[in-house]
Amino acid sequence: MTKRIIPIALLGAATLGITSCGGGKGDFKKVNGLEYKIVKDVEGKNAAIGDIIEFHLVAKVDTLTVADSYKQGQAQITKLDSARNIGDLVAIFPHMSAGDSAIVNISCDTILSKMPAEQIGRVPEWMKKGNTIKISVKLVSVKNEEEFQKEMQAKQAEQMKKMEEQKAAQMPLDDQKLQEYFTKNNLKPQKTASGVYYIVHKPGAGAQIAKGMTAKMKYTGKTLEGVAFDSNIDTAIGHHGTDLLTFQVGMGQMIPGFDEGVQQLKKGAKATLYLPSPLAYGPNSPSPLVAPNSILIFEVEVADASAASAPSPDMSAAAPGR
Incomplete structure (x- = not known):
């Protein structure tokens, strides 16, 4: 208000x-x-x-x-x-x-x-x-x-319902595009329950990353068409510098698909994540280079992953979730 x-x-x-x-x-x-x-x-x-x-x-x-x-x-x-x-x-x-x-x-x-x-x-x-x-x-x-709070709750519930309906309608369209992309490029990724695809190029070592852990990542994000829009590796692309992307896993600090994709990896792993738009930015756009409802690809490397005893002090480089 x-x-x-x-x-x-x-x-x-x-x-x-x-x-x-x-x-x-x-x-x-x-x-x-x-x-x-x-x-x-x-x-x-x-x-x-x-x-x-x-x-x-x-x-x-x-x-x-x-x-x-x-x-x-x-x-x-x-x-x-x-x-x-x-x-x-x-x-x-x-x-x-x-x-x-x-x-x-x-x-x-x-x-x-x-x-x-x-x-x-x-x-x-x-x-x-x-x-x-x-x-x-x-x-x-x-x-x-009381009346105002009830009205706001009703509006939020209606908004959430609409978002879920949009997600349900968009997911099969994105999945079809991804299947065509994988076939064209002879790729055979794995798939999570929610619809994130990923390919592990280097498995890493130790325990699999879990919710609540602190991950430190190198990453480059691009659209399915190959347009790079963000990176903390290539300074010509990125806008957050070259600091490692540091965040607490599974706490909503990242876009959903990125958060889930990281939980399929281990410390030292290198992988490619393929995010349907409802698990990325959906109808929103974080950059002029990213159209609404864009499927995103992230090339990632887990530089470190550890149990978090306290919230990470530096969240400034959390580009995929901001």
Whole structure:
């Protein structure tokens, strides 16, 4: 959730906005150093301290738009608490219910009079004495904490379901491409239960790498088409330098296919991992060189693998999982 929207936004820390609500009948009322007028009044319970509110707004000084949430592409969400400063926009929300729209006028003089002297020199040019900030605000929704949490959990569950459906649809397509690639290049890889293919070129020694161990790797990543996009071996490709990739295995620090593929290896092993896109970056892209839903190939070498008594102190080179 966002924190304080106004006056922080008015100091240039946000780019919110809304289209004008128009005129409306009735006089402006005053509260907490600002003037407001409800121009659309929808029947319902007004927002209360502690509620989670969702709103759009547009703020202008003369013809200059200084904030626009519509252009930002999403409503603002915040937990409603008491106004902390004179001119704080949150003071109007206890006078509004979901669906209401209002016009708010805030004098720049009011904000500047309460601002620490060291901050005045950093305010935007339009924040000067005599100016008035005219805000059109629409309260989209009002929920208590329990309602908000239930809604967020439902959205997360729906998102997870959608991701699983996309994964289920993409996996057979990627597997077919991989089988064609293996046939064309006369390769005979092994396959994990989840669908990662791998070829061990040098077996290494000792126990197989297991969840919780700390692995240190050399790697080069490329697409199925042969485009290299990351490496800690070739400095012309990599963007993390030549430090070993250090991570705790099976703890979600790497993309799933890389994490699983490493667990098929031993210390000193050299191997090639073939990752279907749902076990790599899926529809996302870590680089302009990697298209959405790309199958990835990683040439890897396990430089070291050991039991981890504490989290690894240096995760900065964990490129395949970032």
